[in-house]
């Protein structure tokens with residue numbers, strides 16, 4: 001049986017996001033599963049915000065950083 005080679009922190013982050021109620025959390029979990037690399041710089045939210053796959057159906061609904069939402073500007 002092949003073991004899942006993905007880092008534990010990634011699996012825990014996806015699981016924590018997916019457990020939250022509502023569709024928002026499921027989109028966040030999917031984007032996290034898609035792009036998040038815990039060995040790269042930035043949180044899962046920053047890495048998802050930096051996604052450039054404009055043809056992805058979730059692109060316009062992906063998580064944004066608070067700065068890009070205009071909270072800190």
Ligand code: SF4
Nearest residue numbers: 031034051053056059
């Ligand atoms: S929007 Fe980007 S990070 Fe989210 S699922 Fe699509 S390609 Fe992956």
